[in-house]
Ligand SMILES: Nc1nc2c(ncn2[C@@H]2O[C@H](COP(=O)(O)OP(=O)(O)OP(=O)(O)O)[C@@H](O)[C@H]2O)c(=O)[nH]1
């Protein structure tokens with residue numbers, strides 16, 4: 240196996256990336272570089288000084304198996320307990336009347352957001368709720384079935400058929416996936432003036448049964464899109480502590496990774512890296528566009544361009560075209576163009592033409608040497624602040640990691 244394909248086992252959870260960045264608007268830029276280019280400078284940075292992990296490394300392919308972003312689930316609520324028909328009887332009180340208790344209700348199945356989860360891999364294909372207990376003699380009611388909580392990651396969309404029935408996008412969000420059946424009635428329930436000795440009792444009802452489709456739409460603030468080999472994963476490694484695989488061949492990244500950039504004011508910005516997109520991806524070329532669901536909810540985008548490639552400006556046009564094919568208007572989100580690999584000579588030559596063709600400023604940097612990373616980090620913070628302010632103005636709580 241090529242060493243470039245190897246993965247730190249610390250990033251076993253495919254979407255977990257914990258950056259330890261602290262950034263002051265002006266002062267800490269020097270420190271930034273220390274952290275971003277650990278191999279160039281000898282460092283006193285705590286994070287960079289860590290010993291490399293000795294855990295077994297996982298390849299991207301293996302890691303893909305741990306990451307599941309859609310699941311079909313059959314849920315069945317618990318059955319209600321049966322009511323009982325019996326009569327009270329004790330010495331010297333032979334006809335004590337009906338005393339059959341009601342059955343307990345079946346337990347519901349509830350989907351609940353768990354912030355620790357990053358994929359749907361722990362969700363099983365079927366769940367059966369807890370049944371309620373049958374009623375008993377002496378008016379004893381059966382115990383209701385306990386609630387069954389199914390933890391799901393934040394950003395899970397619940398569909399039934401083609402209809403979206405729930406969007407679990409905030410910590411603690413819950414959705415009752417299947418109701419438990421009602422408990423049956425004991426014969427005591429049917430006691431009436433005109434019927435002093437009812438023998439009727441009813442059985443518990445079966446729980447609700449549903450087939451649901453869960454779909455994960457990763458919640459990150461920023462989404463990185465680019466052609467294969469543009470250096471998206473290298474950039475995520477450089478600005479956060481996420482450890483996506485990096486290698487010199489296309490489609491190294493097979494599933495999304497999220498890295499967290501920490502700022503000095505305790506702000507955390509989650510940046511998602513998704514597989515590369517090529518021209519014609521909407522016709523299922525390359526890895527297609529299905530994984531774009533993971534950047535659909537990002538507030539702003541980073542278009543990562545390989546500046547050393549011939550005519551890099553066409554990459555931005557193609558990316559915007561493909562994004563719009565996936566979802567109209569997606570390319571119009573606030574964005575910044577990142578021109579990567581500025582350390583290479585042909586990249587420097589391409590930069591002025593790229594700026595002119597785009598009609599907007601591109602941030603030229605190198606994910607490998609760490610050159611100019613601070614400009615990107617400051618721009619990300621600006622875009623994040625604007626997005627958070629826009630959210631607040633619309634009365635929505637900004638996403639917090
Ligand atoms: N010289 C130079 N090489 C870079 C730079 N950034 C990335 N690379 C190299 O480009 C190649 C691809 O990098 P990746 O980070 O895997 O690219 P990617 O965009 O994630 O690729 P996919 O996952 O396949 O979409 C690797 O060999 C990197 O070492 C850079 O700034 N300068």
Ligand SMILES: [Mg+2]
Pocket residue numbers: 471472473483484485491492514
């Ligand atoms: Mg990659």
